[in-house]
Amino acid sequence: MSTVETVRGPVETADLGVTYMHEHVFVLTPDVQQNYPDEWGDEQARQDDAVTKLSALAASGVRTIVDPTVIGLGRYIPRIRDVALRVPDLNIVVATGCYTYQDVPFFFHYRRADLRAALGMDEVDPMVPLFVVDITEGIAGTGVRAGMLKCAIDEPGLTPGVERVMRAVARAHLATGCPITVHTHPGTEQGLVVQQVMAEEGVDPGRVVLGHSGDTTDVDHLSHLADAGFWLGMDRFGINLDTTLEARADAVVELCRRGFADRMVLSHDAACYIDWIDPAAIPLLADWNYLHIAAAVLPYLREHGVTEDQITTMLVDNPRRFFEGV
Ligand SMILES: [Zn+2]
Numbered sequence: 001m002s003t004v005e006t007v008r009g010p011v012e013t014a015d016l017g018v019t020y021m022h023e024h025v026f027v028l029t030p031d032v033q034q035n036y037p038d039e040w041g042d043e044q045a046r047q048d049d050a051v052t053k054l055s056a057l058a059a060s061g062v063r064t065i066v067d068p069t070v071i072g073l074g075r076y077i078p079r080i081r082d083v084a085l086r087v088p089d090l091n092i093v094v095a096t097g098c099y100t101y102q103d104v105p106f107f108f109h110y111r112r113a114d115l116r117a118a119l120g121m122d123e124v125d126p127m128v129p130l131f132v133v134d135i136t137e138g139i140a141g142t143g144v145r146a147g148m149l150k151c152a153i154d155e156p157g158l159t160p161g162v163e164r165v166m167r168a169v170a171r172a173h174l175a176t177g178c179p180i181t182v183h184t185h186p187g188t189e190q191g192l193v194v195q196q197v198m199a200e201e202g203v204d205p206g207r208v209v210l211g212h213s214g215d216t217t218d219v220d221h222l223s224h225l226a227d228a229g230f231w232l233g234m235d236r237f238g239i240n241l242d243t244t245l246e247a248r249a250d251a252v253v254e255l256c257r258r259g260f261a262d263r264m265v266l267s268h269d270a271a272c273y274i275d276w277i278d279p280a281a282i283p284l285l286a287d288w289n290y291l292h293i294a295a296a297v298l299p300y301l302r303e304h305g306v307t308e309d310q311i312t313t314m315l316v317d318n319p320r321r322f323f324e325g326v
Contacts, residue, residue, distance in 0.1 A: 002324045005145035006091040007084035017063030019319035022181065022211055022235040023290060024271035025050055025067050025083060028074030033275065050272040051086045057290040058089040067092055068150040068181050072099035077139045096134035097150035097169050098127065099183065103161040125164065131172035149173055152183035153190045170201035179322060181209040186216035191225045205229035207325060209265060212236055217247050219254045226263040231322055235267035237297050238288035249297055253304045261310040265318050266293055
């Protein structure tokens with residue numbers, strides 16, 4: 001029997017059901033929020049809003065989401081636990097790791113292996129044991145364990161900070177077996193950099209989702225990464241500022257035609273509230289919500305030749321296989 005840690009405790013992989021592999025609940029900038037709290041407003045109203053949106057997601061047939069909100073994205077598990085307890089039909093898998101495109105947070109800047117060595121301490125990156133405790137014991141005394149590791153690489157590429165986090169995530173994975181999701185920028189083929197670093201660290205690509213793969217229509221590039229054994233996160237359906245529903249969905253159609261239905265997972269990268277976006281701009285992103293895949297993407301895929309079996313593979317079987325490590 002194989003299980004995955006969720007906010008309410010372990011769930012058997014066979015019971016994950018339809019799983020969206022990359023959805024946030026809240027994405028926040030805590031020190032801005034603490035000083036300019038007016039936009040967030042009433043805590044209870046925000047939690048009620050999240051319960052409403054996540055309940056609608058569960059009612060659409062989705063049983064599990066993975067929330068890859070880590071350090072740098074305002075992770076706060078007591079709030080997520082309060083929300084999750086009010087949406088009993090939805091499993092929420094939370095994550096540990098660090099999200100940056102450039103530097104590590106200053107908390108870690110002077111806490112690093114080379115300075116520890118100079119002080120006669122062991123040379124482990126201090127991020128690694130923090131991530132490991134989140135996975136093996138729980139996060140910040142809540143008892144909620146992380147079920148996913150997360151790092152990021154974007155257009156700036158493998159900066160020293162990005163590399164440090166990626167290697168720390170790889171080492172926490174090797175110590176625990178917890179799988180990995182990586183925010184990537186496929187337009188600049190950052191998946192190839194992930195491939196190199198993970199190979200150097202001895203990480204099996206089959207334990208890694210390359211997130212935001214659906215931001216490109218370069219299916220040759222994506223086919224190469226799928227052939228290498230990575231999972232492709234076609235996980236930003238509804239974010240159509242630089243692309244369209246059709247472009248995103250056509251990439252999935254073509255990858256299915258090439259035989260890669262068993263390498264893709266689907267999601268929106270949506271949130272109940274994200275403070276990166278001016279609330280006035282949210283109406284420009286009308287499709288960016290938890291219900292868009294069920295409402296628009298799956299009908300489009302069916303119309304363009306993706307079979308019901310392939311849809312089940314992407315939504316149910318692949319998440320289960322990913323967490324089982326098979
Ligand atoms: Zn995300």
